[in-house]
Amino acid sequence: MRTRQFGRTGRAVSEIGFGAWAIGASWGQVDDADAIAALHAGLDAGVSFIDTADVYGDGRSEQLIARVMKERGGERPFIATKAGRRLPKQETAGYSVENLNGWIERSLKNLETETLDLVQLHCPPTDLYYHPEVFERLDRLKQEGKIRDYGVSVERIEEALKAMEYPGVVSIQIIFNIFRQRPIDSFFEAARKKNVAVIARVPLASGLLSGKFRADTAFEASDHRQFNRHGEFFDVGETFSGVPYEVGLAAVERVRALVGGNATMAAFALRWILMFEAVTVAIPGARSAAQARANADAAALPALSQPVMAALKAIYDEDIKPHVHQRW
Numbered sequence: 397m398r399t400r401q402f403g404r405t406g407r408a409v410s411e412i413g414f415g416a417w418a419i420g421a422s423w424g425q426v427d428d429a430d431a432i433a434a435l436h437a438g439l440d441a442g443v444s445f446i447d448t449a450d451v452y453g454d455g456r457s458e459q460l461i462a463r464v465m466k467e468r469g470g471e472r473p474f475i476a477t478k479a480g481r482r483l484p485k486q487e488t489a490g491y492s493v494e495n496l497n498g499w500i501e502r503s504l505k506n507l508e509t510e511t512l513d514l515v516q517l518h519c520p521p522t523d524l525y526y527h528p529e530v531f532e533r534l535d536r537l538k539q540e541g542k543i544r545d546y547g548v549s550v551e552r553i554e555e556a557l558k559a560m561e562y563p564g565v566v567s568i569q570i571i572f573n574i575f576r577q578r579p580i581d582s583f584f585e586a587a588r589k590k591n592v593a594v595i596a597r598v599p600l601a602s603g604l605l606s607g608k609f610r611a612d613t614a615f616e617a618s619d620h621r622q623f624n625r626h627g628e629f630f631d632v633g634e635t636f637s638g639v640p641y642e643v644g645l646a647a648v649e650r651v652r653a654l655v656g657g658n659a660t661m662a663a664f665a666l667r668w669i670l671m672f673e674a675v676t677v678a679i680p681g682a683r684s685a686a687q688a689r690a691n692a693d694a695a696a697l698p699a700l701s702q703p704v705m706a707a708l709k710a711i712y713d714e715d716i717k718p719h720v721h722q723r724w
């Protein structure tokens with residue numbers, strides 16, 4: 397597994413990481429044994445970056461990660477968590493000293509550690525980026541040794557550009573995949589200039605880019621691909637990247653024709669992300685050991701050719717762009 401430098405932190409992480417939302421909740425039933433096996437399989441395959449959040453299963457994801465760390469012993473991977481979504485309502489006022497300190501203490505306890513590697517504000521409201529005092533509170537948590545670094549998980553590119561004006565922000569997490577290509581336009585260059593790490597989330601467009609779904613695929617009631625398909629509970633961009641399901645299915649057939657050799661479409665989609673040097677780590681979610689292993693293996697695929705890259709851009713421009721490009 398190749399590694400990439402995580403921005404200015406001086407640490408290197410595997411270019412394929414592990415997204416730990418699905419082992420928390422919101423993706424249908426995932427039992428503890430499968431979740432634990434998935435984490436072990438990813439780490440065995442060389443993954444050294446895990447992304448979680450305090451709200452994934454209300455702490456379950458963080459606690460399962462801590463359990464696996466204890467089982468394995470030795471050096472811990474880079475574990476990034478997030479804070480802010482425990483608020484009943486997303487308002488800047490909720491990001492008070494008291495709340496921030498409370499969320500961090502809870503994550504420290506759940507992850508069974510004395511210092512969090514990285515805390516990301518979890519898609520805060522746009523207004524928050526215009527409140528430097530929130531970032532000063534994070535600076536203080538850093539000075540106190542509770543967190544090693546902090547970053548932001550954003551919905552919109554303009555939020556990312558604003559967040560990077562704060563010198564303490566070491567990373568931006570953003571949706572980036574074959575169906576979300578706008579970050580290429582100017583965000584990547586801005587992040588590169590400031591040496592800010594880029595975490596590419598939802599890399600498989602919630603599994604759509606694995607090529608396994610059909611028009612009649614049924615999702616469990618507790619799976620956001622069922623309950624949030626139209627943004628009923630959180631930003632619709634987090635579900636299938638905000639691409640209408642039928643539009644996505646049709647574009648996937650065009651992508652399928654480009655997948656060469658023995659690669660799976662999921663691995664091909666992840667390898668596309670790694671073609672961009674500004675990306676530090678892609679964090680596919682996995683619900684089983686087999687998925688975690690397959691995703692880690694994507695890093696070993698050869699580079700995609702220029703004609704294939706151009707064809708994937710054309711698919712995006714023609715089929716997907718009108719649905720997502722100006723929205724995030």
Ligand SMILES: NC(=O)c1ccc[n+]([C@@H]2O[C@H](COP(=O)([O-])OP(=O)(O)OC[C@H]3O[C@@H](n4cnc5c(N)ncnc54)[C@H](OP(=O)(O)O)[C@@H]3O)[C@@H](O)[C@H]2O)c1
Pocket residue numbers: 414415416417418423447448478518519549550569597598599600601602603604606608634662663679680681682683686687688690691
């Ligand atoms: N606001 C935020 O900050 C935010 C929001 C979203 C995600 N994230 C982070 O980003 C991570 C990744 O995003 P995501 O989990 O939403 O979406 P994703 O990585 O695009 O898709 C994950 C889903 O795709 C399917 N899958 C995974 N590997 C596969 C493989 N090799 N072959 C076939 N299917 C496969 C699995 O679902 P099935 O098997 O059920 O189809 C899996 O749950 C999350 O885990 C989380 O850490 C953060």
